[in-house]
Amino acid sequence: MFDRYTFSFLREQDIPMLYDTFVAAFADYIVPIKITRKEFVMKFKREGIEATFCVGAFYGEQLVGFILTGLGEWQGKPTAYNAGTGVIPAHRGHQLTKQLYDFLFPKLRESGIEQCLLEVIDGNTAAFKVYQSIGFGVTRALDCFRRPVGELLLSSEEPMPVVELKQAAKPNWRAYTALYESRPSWQNTMEAFRRSPDEKLVIEAYSEELLIGYVAFFPRTGAIAQLAVQQGYRDQGIAKALVRETVKRTIAPALLFLNVDKSCSTLAAFLERIHLKRFLTQHEMLLSLQ
Template sequence: MPDFRFSFLTQKDLPQLRETFLKAFADYVVPIQLNEEQFQLKIRREGIEANFSVAAYVGDEMVGFILTGLGEWQGKPTAYNAGTGVVPQYRGHQLTQQLYRYMLPKLRESGIEQCLLEVIQDNAPAFKSYRSMGFEVTRSFDCFRAQKEDLLLSVEAPEGVQISPAVKPDLKTYRCFRDTAPSWQNNFEAVKRSGEQSLTLEARNQSQEVVGYISFFTLNGAVAQLAVDPLWRGRGVGTALLREAVRLTEAPAIMFINVERTATGMVSFLERRHLRVVLQQYEMLLPIV
């Protein structure tokens, strides 16, 4: 058994953390490689706090970590697992459980009431590990992706509907359009934290009423939220919003991460636009008080 040492992180540890992140996820179910800018965006978007994130070391080498985002979830102070990684040669030592054991006392002392995470459904060892700690499945998600040129976006927007950037996002109205609640990294707080890297567009009718919106991240092409007033669905509003988001996105592909499987209307819409499921995840929750 390696002699693991555990420590909470500081801002100065972030360069080493990114290097370990790249090593840990290079052979992952879906390999994840983030450049410096993308890594910084992830930290902002998911509310990651270095001093609540924990790492495992062997000597001076960081060999595992849990990135922790802090915020509210369903009205309770929550710690979100924004990524658990273990360098390949140190797997098989129940390091995830050890990292959580080290971290949980600090979370409780800080008034955190629950831990939230998502895990890839095909990642059986990770799922089993979280279940053994008491995490319970709350939702099932599908993750969609398509290259821009493969998207089917030829449907015309209804006459009189204009798409433009939201001057002051009307969150109350937006919520009325949604069939399901977004996941942690797609909620309004995540969009707000991302600042200039995120953009919200609105569709307005001739009476200047909002009839749909889309919030997305221009750098990586991830769509956080897309919803249309139920009375305006089936008329091309969603497609018009998505088409404009595609035009304003720098990335070569568009992604919808964590679409709740019960949102059959949204799933059908994405499939008709030629987006395909690339990943399926469980959302899991652990009360810690």
């Protein structure tokens, strides 16, 4: 019955159908995913998803599986980012993910793409094994944090540092890069932040006119894309001041910080200290096409 699948690249006009299949495929996911049609379109823009590089698996006329493909640069190489792979429940167990990638790889190579990047949830053993069998290898572990703003520990009796907080009219991303403890994940990069059509803000921290920290976030969702403080100024309350300012300017009921490099011990320790709760770990995986 399930041996008559066809595969094709999608088009812009297929996005409404793709949204319906996305919702159906992730309805029973490990982490519940609720996304509106408008947010789905914003996801396309933020993550650099190109409809004509997205692959669909069809059973008759029905779209039953897909790979959302974002295009960009990663560590200096042209890269295809898997922004989501899904198969609706009735069609799982037929190696559709592998077949989707087999269909996608030739176009990526012909287009000069040198590598593929993705994240998979720790605990999603089936997906992890599939990606390993295709040739992906783990590059690092990423932690996700969340907490209602009312439960965050942001007030303290410790003296606050003498810093000036300013909203950046024109973010200086080159200067921010020098403050990194590690590189952001794909959807938190400078390019992704700038592409996003959602409202976004960058708050900078200065000490005697020297930039020593910043936070880049989305007020509507409470999602923090980047937070960094210059080495030598850490553990002095600057990050806490930046998060406090984020809370003041966000309308979301909770703060969310996705895909923090697990090796970023300073940042992870700070997030836990202010009571952001780790709720998920993901494996970042990479595959070379060369």
